[in-house]
Amino acid sequence: MTDIPILFEDGEALVINKPGGLPIERPRKGGRSLEEHFEQLRLGFQRDPVPVHRIDTDTSGCLLLARNPKSLKRFAKSFEERKVEKRYLGILAGVPEGEEGIIELSLSKISSAEKGWRMIAAKKGKASITHWRLVTVVDGRALVEFRPETGRTHQIRIHCEAGLGIPLLGDPVYGAEGLRGKGAARTMLHAAAITIPRDGKPPVDAAAPMPADFTALGFSDG
Structure with missing residues (x-):
């Protein structure tokens, strides 16, 4: 068992x-x-x-x-x-504009001694595509459905931050200053x-x- x-x-x-x-x-x-x-x-x-x-x-x-x-x-x-x-559900630390859309960004990996490694949106990076749809809003936070076409590292997380302008709740890397790692015990993303x-x-x-x-x-x- x-x-x-x-x-x-x-x-x-x-x-x-x-x-x-x-x-x-x-x-x-x-x-x-x-x-x-x-x-x-x-x-x-x-x-x-x-x-x-x-x-x-x-x-x-x-x-x-x-x-x-x-x-x-x-x-x-x-x-x-x-x-x-693949279908994911994520809780954003805010509410996005609009109710659905497609995020297309080229992503690259960077690293620094202070912050470690992370993904960033960069023109010379690898193409990434995510379809998103607003499901519901509770207490100023949005539940969003994500259907990624590509499978880049941290794709949905960086797409929330750089594409929607709102990080996933609890994200310690891509959360806005003052929001990083707060509001939840983990990055609120679920492979549904x-x-x-x-x-x-x-x-x-x-x-x-x-x-x-x-x-x-x-x-x-x-």
Whole structure:
């Protein structure tokens, strides 16, 4: 048995509901990680399942694991070819203008001794595209649905800050001065659903319920 919730299971794939705040790989300084659960997540198979993609440590929700090398290769190709549908929910530390739109930015990685590394919008960066839609507003904060076409590092987080002009609630890196890391115990981003098409088989299709720290702020995924 495993204490990691399983949202989808067959011979090729697992989709788990990763808890917010749990890193996938063991941190250099030690501590809890999803790696500790891989043996439990074998569920009778001989191999540990392998994450096909990455979501940030703070991000909760759907994470696809491949159960054999062949499926890992096929799923990775689906991500590369942008065939995977991903739906995220995020709580902004404010309310955006408009009700929906498309954010298109070129992103680059920078680093400094003072702030460490982060992504920035830069003309010479890699293209990134996110579709967004306002879901609801509670107490001056907006619940927004994001459907990213590309999968750049920190894409939704930097798109909120640089594209919408409002950071995700609790974001310690991209939050505005005075807002960084405040208002929530984590960056409020949730991987709500994922669909991966498969040739000759039904798609891998999973949805993760809204986490308790979202509902505690008055939001629901209606």
